[in-house]
Amino acid sequence: MGLLAALTRGLVRGADRMAEYTSKRGSRFHNPGRGCKRIGFLRNGYKFCMVREMVPEFVVPDLTGFKLKPYVSYKAPEGEVAALTAKQLFMDIVAPQIEKDVKNGIFDPDNLEKYGFEPTQEGKLFQLFPKNYVR
Amino acid sequence: MRLPGCIAVVQGERLQVPECSAAAAPCCWVLRTARAAWLQVEILKGKDAGKQGLVTQVIQARHWIFVKGMNVHYRYVGNLGDYPGMYIPSEAPLMIQHVTLIDPADRKPTDVEWRYTEEGERVRVSMRTGRIIPLPEVEHPDGVVPELWVDGPKDTSEDDAVAKTYKPSLKTFEEEIMELMGIVETRRARKSYWY
Numbered sequence: 001m002g003l004l005a006a007l008t009r010g011l012v013r014g015a016d017r018m019a020e021y022t023s024k025r026g027s028r029f030h031n032p033g034r035g036c037k038r039i040g041f042l043r044n045g046y047k048f049c050m051v052r053e054m055v056p057e058f059v060v061p062d063l064t065g066f067k068l069k070p071y072v073s074y075k076a077p078e079g080e081v082a083a084l085t086a087k088q089l090f091m092d093i094v095a096p097q098i099e100k101d102v103k104n105g106i107f108d109p110d111n112l113e114k115y116g117f118e119p120t121q122e123g124k125l126f127q128l129f130p131k132n133y134v135r
Numbered sequence: 136m137r138l139p140g141c142i143a144v145v146q147g148e149r150l151q152v153p154e155c156s157a158a159a160a161p162c163c164w165v166l167r168t169a170r171a172a173w174l175q176v177e178i179l180k181g182k183d184a185g186k187q188g189l190v191t192q193v194i195q196a197r198h199w200i201f202v203k204g205m206n207v208h209y210r211y212v213g214n215l216g217d218y219p220g221m222y223i224p225s226e227a228p229l230m231i232q233h234v235t236l237i238d239p240a241d242r243k244p245t246d247v248e249w250r251y252t253e254e255g256e257r258v259r260v261s262m263r264t265g266r267i268i269p270l271p272e273v274e275h276p277d278g279v280v281p282e283l284w285v286d287g288p289k290d291t292s293e294d295d296a297v298a299k300t301y302k303p304s305l306k307t308f309e310e311e312i313m314e315l316m317g318i319v320e321t322r323r324a325r326k327s328y329w330y
Contacts, residue, residue, distance in 0.1 A: 061315055067295040074275075074284040076296040084303075092303040116305040125320055126307050132324065133309055 174271045177244040180233040181206050187237060191226075199228035240266045 023031055040050040082088070094115045101107040113119075121127040174190045188202035207224040214220035238245040238261040245261040247268060252258055259268045275281070286292055304311065313320070 059312060059316060059318070061312065067291070069289050069291045071287075071290045072296045073286045073290045073293050074279050074281045075286075076291075076293045079297070089303055089305065093305055123323065125323065126309050128307075133307070135308065 175237045176200070176202060176234045177237050178202060178205055178229060178234055179244070181229060187242070194228065197228070198231045200231060200234055201226045201228055202234070205229075236261075236268055238264055238266055239268065240264050 021032065023034060026032070037054075037056075039054045040048055043049050097115055098107060118124070118128075121129060126133045175187060176190055177187045178184055183202075183205040186205060188205045190200055191203045192201040193199070203226065204224070206227045206229055208227055209222055209224050211220035212223050235244045236247050236259070237243065240261075241264065243263075245263045247259045247261055249257060250260045252267075259270070260266070261268060306314070312318075
């Protein structure tokens with residue numbers, strides 16, 4: 001009784017304007033959808049063609065022996081991890097290689113591709129700029 | 136209905152929350168009300184003046200402190216039909232100005248100042264004896280005591296959570312996974328433009 005009284009007290013003056021507008025409301029021909037992304041396109045005659053590449057697929061490697069679990073123990077201390085910057089990546093990976101080559105005398109400033117330099121992002125599957133992957 | 140902590144609006148008027156006066160302002164910062172829960176304080180004014188007690192609740196917006204068992208008035212609670220209800224003591228709030236910290240060395244009220252230790256830590260120092268008054272331990276909202284916690288089946292152990300297994304590499308995460316799983320993708324997306 002308490003719940004109904006509270007509801008009626010709240011909605012006695014009219015409809016609930018803040019309620020979500022779903023496909024259950026409106027006429028039976030009105031289909032606003034439920035907010036899914038497109039997985040295909042409509043061709044002639046309003047026939048739907050599904051495109052396999054647009055359907056999301058989870059790629060999960062084998063997790064046997066994986067130690068991390070959904071939750072973290074309360075005993076683990078709070079810590080800070082330094083933010084990963086481009087400079088940090090360079091100093092960790094590329095700088096030692098360049099240093100070694102300079103010491104051996106085979107450093108070539110025109111051939112920076114061997115250290116991972118990419119002059120353009122054209123032709124790459126995952127382009128860094130403009131970013132063409134979701135993550 | 137006035138709940139503690141809400142600013143009552145009475146027919147167009149707004150309840151004035153008394154500002155902490157300049158003399159009492161150091162006192163406010165000294166108590167750092169958000170962490171004053173479970174702190175021993177001495178009451179200076181009111182009917183329980185001179186008594187010491189434990190802070191149970193703090194309402195920072197109104198500069199209120201509830202001290203356990205102090206400044207009580209009695210009322211009936213849970214009346215139903217003929218039953219008049221249980222007669223219980225309920226604490227009334229005290230203002231921060233009417234309460235001071237206690238020096239743990241001699242259990243007497245003191246003035247307190249914020250100072251820095253040699254390590255650079257900001258602590259409260261009693262003016263009379265110079266003893267540091269530590270901040271009270273902040274309790275976990277779930278009531279969990281980390282030292283006594285036993286890991287469940289879905290909990291990552293402490294060592295695994297803290298272990299650093301990141302190997303820096305110039306590949307993106309997606310490229311690394313593709314390499315691991317042996318996925319080969321030679322098709323490229325059609326060029327599209329956005330503005």
